[in-house]
Amino acid sequence: MATRGDRAAVDRSRWDRALDFLYFGSKALGKRLSLALLDVGAVAVLWILTSYVVIRVSTGEIGYTLLPWWLVALGAVEAAALWESFGRSFGHRVARLELRRADGGDPALRQKLVHWLLWHVGVIPVLPLLLAPPPHERASGLTLRPFTMEGRIPRPWWRTSTGLYMAYLALVSIVAAVSGTITWEDLVRLFTNAGATAKFWRSFLSPDTSIILRTVQALIVTVFMAMTATAFAVLVAVPLSFLAARNLMRGLIGRAIYTVIRGTMSIIRSIEPVVWAIFFLVWVRVELAPFAGVLALFVHSVSDLTKLYAERLESIDPGLIEAITATGANRLQVLRYAVIPQIVNPYISFTLYRWDINIRMATVVGVVGGGGIGQALFFYLKGNLWTQAGTVMLFIIALVWAIDYLSARLRAKLA
Amino acid sequence: MAEPYLVVEHLTKVYERGHVVALKDVSFEVRKGEFLVIIGLSGSGKSTLLRCINRLIEPTKGRIFIDGVEITKLSPRQMRKFRRRIGMIFQHFNLIKRATVMTNVLTGRLGYNPTWKTLLGIFPRSDRELALRNLERVGLLEKAYVRADELSGGQQQRVGIARALMQEPELLLADEPVSALDPATSHSVMQYIEQMNQEDGVTVLASLHFLSLARRYGTRIIALKDGELVFDGAPEEIDDRKFKEIYGEEAEEVEIR
Incomplete structure (x- = not known):
């Protein structure tokens, strides 16, 4: 078996290998880019909803952000980098993936730090994602793997970041919906003006x-x-x-x-x-x-x-x-x-x-x-x-x- | 001996969806008046085999002759005419639930009557009389005008037999006729089928789950396993070894009395 494998490697031209590299690279690009987009999007939605509630309740106006848009975008990207490096992010959950060491063990703090720092150079310019594995994973020694529950104790939802995220999202959505449709004056009229319908x-x-x-x-x-x-x-x-x-x-x-x-x-x-x-x-x-x-x-x-x-x-x-x-x-x-x-x-x-x-x-x-x-x-x-x-x-x-x-x-x- | 009545040659059925091979090159012959029992596990191809014989399912390959006619070559129209000679009864009886027993039995004459009359529900007097005679034969005369879904399982299967009798068939296909019934009722239904076989000379092909029923009623047994014919012979020839071959190593024979 080994000899056959070696021969195959020798027989294949440089072009073949280059094509292989690009193919795997583009697959990795799609996977990691969609992960990043999911996480950035998740954070951004949360920020917009929170801002909407704060503005609506405090001033009665309609607004979507408390900060300049460029700052919001930057913050969302940074939050996604942190989330993907130090925890199991929303995107990881959706794609059923997790970040593990090459030997399957839990990532060490140092590895997480490297992953986070290099995430900025790896994911934001997009092109480095064409490398397989991309730089932030290569340098940290961590890889994305299909998530498995094997040998683990399930954690309750309030002890996972995604669980807390979803709970907060649900809460802030309801508050935003209520504050967007009902005003204090409406409520007052509902209870004081019933007489108008008496006829x-x-x-x-x-x-x-x-x-x-x-x-x-x-x-x-x-x-x-x-x-x-x-x-x-x-x-x-x-x-x-x-x-x-x-x-x-x-x-x-x-x-x-x-x-x-x-x-x-x-x-x-x-x-x-x-x-x-x-x-x-x-x-x-x-x-x-x-x-x-x-x-x-x-x-x-x-x-x-x-x-x-x-x-x-x-x-x-x-x-x-x-x-x-x-x-x-x-x-x-x-x-x-x-x-x-x-x-x-x-x-x-x-x-x-x-x-x-x-x-x-x-x-x-x-x-x-x-x-x-x-x-x-x-x-x-x-x-x-x-x-x-x-x-x-x-x-x-x-x-x-x-x-x-x-x-x-x-x-x-x-x- | 006379010419075989039914000849199945190299019958193969492949279901397009999932590329499931339901029957693999099955060949056998049946003489007139035989009571042939087909045994095998669920999914071994028993139902498919029976449905290929009256072409409710179109065979993929192979030929089938009934009484010298190659039915696999008949046009749909000719096949419809030919089906009148083949009665069929089903595991779940397949009666019109909301209609009366009488209407159900009369559907056995659909192939013999002009379409427009049957669409209006008109059947000749002779058919109605035949229906009552057949109901009397299966012991359900007093139920003639009761709704079919008010009958018990065994009674419903007897209505199914009466419907098949209406066709005055030469061949009866029985697809697991007693699998949905309790043991006591099973025997009563099987005895009506046996009566058809012995008194009217109807050739019977019946698939059965229980070997004990197969031994009691069959004059010959064939066995299917994963779509292949693995046994063809007299009921007494099935010993413990053959049984395990057909049903698998873990199987135990269960008696049904």
Whole structure:
């Protein structure tokens, strides 16, 4: 074995060795550079969040650093150098690496010092990282190795630097979030200004009876909007779901169709129905009419139902398909006797569930001008007609509660 | 002796994903009326072998003849027609859970009836009568209009047998028919299969986990190990040494009565 190895070394040209060196060098560059970037980034994020909290709490202004930016950058790099040399840094944790002596032992203090000092000349100019091993590791005699728990006692999180870092990061993020969204004046108003809504609440006890007829009409329009949207969505989503089921779409073309449909559906779904309503209001130019609202609900329902239906199709039992195929049935018969019996009840259940959602959504969609009861509510709120708004709310609550109850009962029966 | 009814020649199945070789060059013959039991550990290729015979799984290499027809050459359409002659029952019964026993049994006639009628759920009177006769035969006549998922495991497997009987098959493939059942029920189900074999002359290929069941019901046994045929002979020929060869050194034989 030894002779073969030696011969190989002799046979290989200088160019080969040079290429090897570069290859390993670039690998080392990628690994160590990403480590450094992770650690510098981690420190910088912590500093920015801390500064934000301090500035926000002390002055009420919005600011991101207490020091000049160049100083922050320098500090973050220095902190990363210290962290990577004297402890197991955030980057080490993420990459599951650790700094060890060549013989596998714990690094000595002197080695850590050398590693830290040479880190500045090794990592900051980037190019020395192309050497394998890079200068700071070569000089200190330390190397990065895959981390192992073998022969060690696990330390609790509060005794590791990364654990403390994460804890502090979580704390400072929450404080920053709270201080960024809530001011003292807001809190004071929350507790002293409740009386302003009294009219609204009072109308729950004594509704404005003169608008009941109009409200019920708007309510019916809302239910109709939801029904129209759901009915048309089912017609589109049922055939689409078969094209969006992974187990039915095999082969290259099948997989392409599957990917396109699933992708499109998830994009459509990620846009809120309210946004769709505004979009369709602009498109079909019908103001104060339910058509735009119906379109918005329809589009959103198609994407949602396609996903729900397709997931159901993906989880059907293939055994039944085998059994029906084994009797000599053709594809249509397999569909009728092996696939449909497994999906029909879930499909109906999903449709009911979506109809229930659509009624609630129709109210929201109405607020932007999509018609129905939502529009009525918006009209009264805008005109500061609190009593009437409260009356409308009362009807919305009753409707949503009733539909929720109804659809839950029906779905329980189908299960 | 007569021509062999089923001939499997150099059958190989490689699954594309993971390059798993499920069957390696398996060859054997079965005469009409035999009760052939296939034994072997889980993953030894028993299920794949059975599914290659009615081409629920497409073989990678090799040829299969049934009654002189090379089924590995049939077009999908011809294969569908041919499948009517091959009944199959499954470990997990594979019934339409939400449908009645009657509907489940009638699906055995799908290959014999026009598509449009079956899509509407219309079956001829003669099929319905046959279904009731077959249900009576497996002792489930009074359950005809009960939902399939309300039956016990053994009863569900008997519905599976009735469904296979509807095809009036010449060959029955039974893929671990009793593995999901308790010992007492196992024998009752096996006896219905034996009855099909002896009274109707149906050739049976059954994969079984327990050697004791294989010895009791099989007229011949073949054994698979890692996709290879390692034994082909009479049930009495399997002694302790053969047993260890098939199931591995650590295996102990368990009796099921």
